[in-house]
Amino acid sequence: MPASSSTRPVPKPDQANAEDYELLLPQGQDQGQGANTPTSPAIAPMGQEEQFTKSEYRNGDTMANYAALCASLLTLVVTWFAIFSNDPSGLGWFALHPPLQVLAMTIFTYGILTLQPTSQPKTKAAGLSRHQVAMFMLGLPFITIGSFSVWYNKYSKDKPHLISWHGVFGFLCMMWLYGQVALGGGSVWFGGAAFGGGMKAKALWKYHRLSGYILFPLFLFTINLGGAWSGWAERNTQPGMRFIAYTVCPVVVLASVYWRVRLSKMKFF
Structure with missing residues (x-):
């Protein structure tokens, strides 16, 4: 038998x-x-x-992934070239600001892309690990140092702060970012103990996602304001390349990231 x-x-x-x-x-x-x-x-x-593991990709997801990464890298290359080919030692603390900010945004873009398509327990866990390394361990320190450098540059020269839209949006985005990290990290670290643990903590993830998808384009807009319209950028980059790197590329990044959004992960009703 x-x-x-x-x-x-x-x-x-x-x-x-x-x-x-x-x-x-x-x-x-x-x-x-x-x-x-x-x-x-x-x-x-x-x-x-x-x-x-079943495939989690939809038509166009792979193309959108590469488009977002390539556009981010192009902005990064143009920014670094503009800084390091124009006497960075003479720029003082400001020399750290543009390179570190766009480096952080490139890492943030990867951190979002790597978690977006995951829908199964195993891939979710792996994606979450990559996401946290990119966002918290790499991107956050870089963008914090870059923000501090421009603040200290103005402070050391006794210049006023927040007198441009680029500065205002940059400050607001940074404050939002720290809240975003606290919400996301608190809902998963130590079993989400900061928010009651278990399903109570996990229920906050949809708000973390929604907040991130609103904050991300604000960061890209801040890059556009600084890279396409600032006096320093106009003096040190060619108009055509500046338009591509700081206007076209952010639009491509945003469109590509939004293409890969899974609305099923944000059920509010």
């Missing part, structure tokens, strides 16, 4: 939601089953887990 196959209890809906960011193993492996049997699926060798 054939042995009956082992069954696994079907998780309740709230249990399934709570496991969204867990790295799940193929069925059977987490139960300590050994060699493949007729009643258990084949366990992939290490490094081959992707065969258990």
Whole structure:
């Protein structure tokens, strides 16, 4: 008489939601089953887990991904060339501001892109790890140092602050960014203990996403104001390249990121 196959209890809906960011193993492996049997699926060798993951990409997602990254990199290259080819040592603390800000925005763009298409527990967990490294460990320190450098440059020369739209939007974006990091980090670090843990903390993620999708274009607009309209940029970059790097590229980045948005991750009603 054939042995009956082992069954696994079907998780309740709230249990399934709570496991969204867990790295799940193929069925059977987490139960300590050994060699493949007729009643258990084949366990992939290490490094081959992707065969258990369904494709999460829609038509146009890959093209949008490359478009956003290439446009971000072009803005980065133009900015760095403009700074380092125009006597950066004579610019004082200001020399750190444009390069670090656009570097941070390039990293932020990657951090958003890498998490957008994920919809399965395993890919969500991996995407969240990449997202946090990009946003919190790399992008945030760079943009903070870049913002401090322009503030200190004005302070050391006794010049007024926030006298341009670029400065005003930059200041508002930075304050928003710190709140964004606190909301996102607090909802996942230490099990979301800062917001009550469990499903209470996870429920805040849709607001974190929505806030990020509003803040991101404001940062891009701030780049446009500084790169396309500031006196320094007009004196040190060619008009055509300035238009492409600080007007066309931010539009391409924003359109590409928005193309990949998953509205299913932001259910408010």
